[in-house]
Amino acid sequence: MNPLNLKPLNLIKAFSFCMLFWALSFFLTSQGLLSQERKPLPAKTASIQPSDSEVKHPPIATSSSCSGRGCHGGSEPVLGQIVQQNEFSTWITHDKHGKAYESLLSDRAKTMAKNLGIPLAHKDLRCLACHTTPQIAQEQSKLDYPLDLGVGCESCHGSASSKWLGIHTTEAWKNTQSAAKKALYDNEGMNYLGNAMVQAQVCMGCHVGAPANPQAGIPARDANHDIMAAGHPRLTFEALSYQNNMPPHWNPKKYESNTNRDLEIWVTGQLASLSSSIELSSHRAELALNNQGVWPEFAESSCLSCHADFQQPTWRGKKNYYEGRKPGSLPYDSWTGVLLSEALLISGQDKQITSLYSDFVKAKNTFKTSPKQAKAAANTLAIQLANIQKEIVTKGINPPKEWRALLLDQLSKHNLETATWNESTQIALALSMLSSKKPEQAILQNLWENLAYPSGYESPKGYSPNPKSLEGVLQKLKSSK
Numbered sequence: 518m519n520p521l522n523l524k525p526l527n528l529i530k531a532f533s534f535c536m537l538f539w540a541l542s543f544f545l546t547s548q549g550l551l552s553q554e555r556k557p558l559p560a561k562t563a564s565i566q567p568s569d570s571e572v573k574h575p576p577i578a579t580s581s582s583c584s585g586r587g588c589h590g591g592s593e594p595v596l597g598q599i600v601q602q603n604e605f606s607t608w609i610t611h612d613k614h615g616k617a618y619e620s621l622l623s624d625r626a627k628t629m630a631k632n633l634g635i636p637l638a639h640k641d642l643r644c645l646a647c648h649t650t651p652q653i654a655q656e657q658s659k660l661d662y663p664l665d666l667g668v669g670c671e672s673c674h675g676s677a678s679s680k681w682l683g684i685h686t687t688e689a690w691k692n693t694q695s696a697a698k699k700a701l702y703d704n705e706g707m708n709y710l711g712n713a714m715v716q717a718q719v720c721m722g723c724h725v726g727a728p729a730n731p732q733a734g735i736p737a738r739d740a741n742h743d744i745m746a747a748g749h750p751r752l753t754f755e756a757l758s759y760q761n762n763m764p765p766h767w768n769p770k771k772y773e774s775n776t777n778r779d780l781e782i783w784v785t786g787q788l789a790s791l792s793s794s795i796e797l798s799s800h801r802a803e804l805a806l807n808n809q810g811v812w813p814e815f816a817e818s819s820c821l822s823c824h825a826d827f828q829q830p831t832w833r834g835k836k837n838y839y840e841g842r843k844p845g846s847l848p849y850d851s852w853t854g855v856l857l858s859e860a861l862l863i864s865g866q867d868k869q870i871t872s873l874y875s876d877f878v879k880a881k882n883t884f885k886t887s888p889k890q891a892k893a894a895a896n897t898l899a900i901q902l903a904n905i906q907k908e909i910v911t912k913g914i915n916p917p918k919e920w921r922a923l924l925l926d927q928l929s930k931h932n933l934e935t936a937t938w939n940e941s942t943q944i945a946l947a948l949s950m951l952s953s954k955k956p957e958q959a960i961l962q963n964l965w966e967n968l969a970y971p972s973g974y975e976s977p978k979g980y981s982p983n984p985k986s987l988e989g990v991l992q993k994l995k996s997s998k
C-alpha cells in the first residue's frame with residue numbers, strides 16, 4: 518500500500534507532528550518492520566452461548582475464538598494461502614478497532630461521561646454500541662468484564678455461527694468460487710466484504726450511525742449532539758481514505774488486477790454513508806415523535822454554522838450562499854450528501870434521487886419542519902437509496918468508460934466560492950482518489966493546509982473557502998491523463 522494514501526484523513530485531523538509519527542509507524546507496520554507481539558486476552562473472553570432467553574442475536578464467537586495460531590492469530594502472514602492467517606495479530610496490535618473499548622476507559626471518555634451525567638462510559642449501551650462488537654453491546658453493558666475487546670472481528674464480518682466456524686476451514690471452501698462463496702456467506706449471516714457495497718454498509722453502522730437492528734441483535738448507534746457536546750470527536754467518514762488508514766489484515770494483492778477498486782470503495786462509500794445518515798435521521802425523528810429525543814436534533818445540521826466565528830466581512834455573505842434559504846435559517850450541511858450527483862454519475866443510477874434529496878434538504882433547512890414531516894421525507898429517500906444499493910450489491914459498479922473526465926466535470930460544477938468545509942473536504946478527498954500518482958498528490962498539499970484542523974482544535978477554526986486552490990487542482994487533473 519502506498520503510504521501517501523494516508524495523507525488526506527490524517528492531515529485533516531492533525532496537521533502536526535503527531536501525524537508524521539502515525540504515518541511513519543503505519544509505514545513501518547505495513548512493511549512488517551514493527552514487532553507483532555500479541556497481548557494475552559483476559560480469560561473471561563470465552564465464547565458466549567445464548568443461554569438465557571434474552572439473547573436474540575445469532576451466537577457470537579468473540580474475537581478470541583479467531584485467535585488460534587493456526588487460524589488468524591499467526592505472527593507473520595502465511596504466503597500462498599487465501600488468507601494471511603495473522604489477522605487477529607494485526608487487529609490487536611495495530612488496529613484502532615482493537616482499542617475501541619479501551620477508549621471508553623480513557624480520561625476523555627471519563628470527562629464525557631461526567632458531562633452526560635452517566636456513571637461509566639464503558640457500561641453505557643450508547644457508547645458500547647459502537648465501541649465493542651455491537652451484537653453483544655447489550656450484554657456487555659450488564660456484565661463487569663468485557664466480552665469482546667473493542668470492535669471485534671464479528672462487528673465487520675458478521676456473527677460467526679458454529680456452522681460457519683466449521684465450513685470456512687475446509688479444503689472445499691478454499692476452492693469455492695467467489696460468486697458461490699457470497700451465497701455461503703449470506704446463508705450463514707456473514708458479510709461478504711469483498712463486495713464493496715456490503716463493506717461500505719458495514720462501516721457506516723458505526724462511522725455514521727444506524728437505527729437498531731433487532732434481528733441482528735444490534736442496538737441503535739447514535740452519536741447525537743448530546744454526545745458531541747459532551748466531547749466526542751465529530752464523525753466525518755469517507756470510505757476510501759478510512760480504509761487506507763486501516764492497517765490491512767487482508768491481502769491487498771487481491772485487487773492488483775482490479776484498477777477500479779478505489780473508485781468502487783469511494784462511490785459505494787458515498788452512497789452508503791448518505792443512506793445511513795438518512796436512516797438515522799428517520800430514527801431520530803421517530804424518537805422525537807415518541808418524546809424520547811430532542812427536536813430538531815442539532816447533530817443533523819451544519820456544525821460550523823452554529824459554531825462559527827463571527828468574522829466580518831464573512832465569506833457567507835457572498836452571493837448564492839443563502840440560495841433558496843433565508844439568512845438565519847437552520848442549514849442542513851450534510852457531510853454525506855454533498856457529492857450525491859457524482860456518486861450517481863459513476864454508479865449509473867437514477868437521477869431522480871437528486872430531487873428527492875433536495876426535498877429532504879429543504880425540509881431540514883428550517884426549524885419549522887415537524888418530526889413527522891421530516892420522517893416522511895427521510896423514508897421516501899431511504900427506500901430509493903436502499904433499492905440502489907441492493908442493485909449494486911448484485912451488479913457491482915460499472916462506471917462509464919470516460920468516468921474520470923465526467924467526474925472531474927461534475928466536481929467543477931460546485932460553487933467553490935461558497936463551498937462549506939464539508940463540501941470542500943469531500944471534493945478534496947475525491948480529487949485525492951483521482952490522484953494516485955505522487956506528483957498529483959503533491960498539488961493537493963495546498964488544499965489540505967486550508968482544510969486541516971489547526972493544532973489544538975478538533976474543528977477547522979477560521980475556515981474559509983479556497984476556490985483558487987480547488988480550481989487549480991481540478992484544472993491540473995483535467996489536463997493530466
Ligand code: HEC
Binds near residue numbers: 646647
Ligand atoms: C455511532 C457510533 C458511536 C457512538 C454512539 C459513540 N462513539 Fe465514540 N467513536 C466512534 C467512532 C467511529 C470514533 C472514531 C472517530 C474517527 O476517528 O473518525 C469514536 C471515537 C471516540 C473517542 C476518541 C478515541 C481516540 O482516542 O481517538 C472517544 C474517547 C469516544 N469515541 C468515546 C465515546 C463515548 C464515551 C461514547 C458514549 C457516550 C461514544 N464514544 C459513543 C463511534 C461512536
Ligand code: HEC
Binds near residue numbers: 580599600608716767
Ligand atoms: C473494522 C472492520 C473489520 C474488523 C473489525 C475485522 N475485519 Fe477482517 N476484513 C475487513 C475488511 C474490510 C476486509 C477486506 C475484505 C476484502 O476486500 O475482501 C477484511 C478481510 C479479512 C480477511 C480476508 C478475507 C478474504 O477473503 O480475503 C480475513 C481472514 C479477516 N478479515 C479476518 C478478520 C479477523 C480474524 C478479525 C478479528 C481479529 C477481523 N477480520 C476484524 C474488515 C474488518
Ligand code: HEC
Binds near residue numbers: 647
Ligand atoms: C462496530 C463499530 C465499527 C465498525 C463496524 C467500523 N468501525 Fe471503524 N472505528 C470504530 C470506532 C469506535 C473507532 C474509534 C476507535 C478508537 O480509537 O477508540 C473506529 C476507528 C476507525 C479508524 C481509525 C480512525 C482514526 O482516527 O485514526 C479507521 C481508519 C476506521 N475505523 C475504519 C473503518 C472501516 C474502513 C470500517 C469498515 C470496513 C470500519 N471502520 C467499521 C467503530 C467501527
Ligand code: HEC
Binds near residue numbers: 824
Ligand atoms: C443549531 C445550532 C447547533 C448546531 C447545528 C450544532 N451545535 Fe453544537 N452546540 C450548540 C449549542 C447551543 C451548544 C451549547 C453551547 C454552550 O452552552 O455554550 C453546543 C455545544 C456544542 C459543544 C460543546 C461546547 C463546545 O464548544 O465545545 C460541542 C463540542 C458541539 N456543540 C459540537 C457540535 C458538532 C460536532 C455539531 C455538528 C455535528 C454541532 N455541534 C452542531 C448548537 C449547535
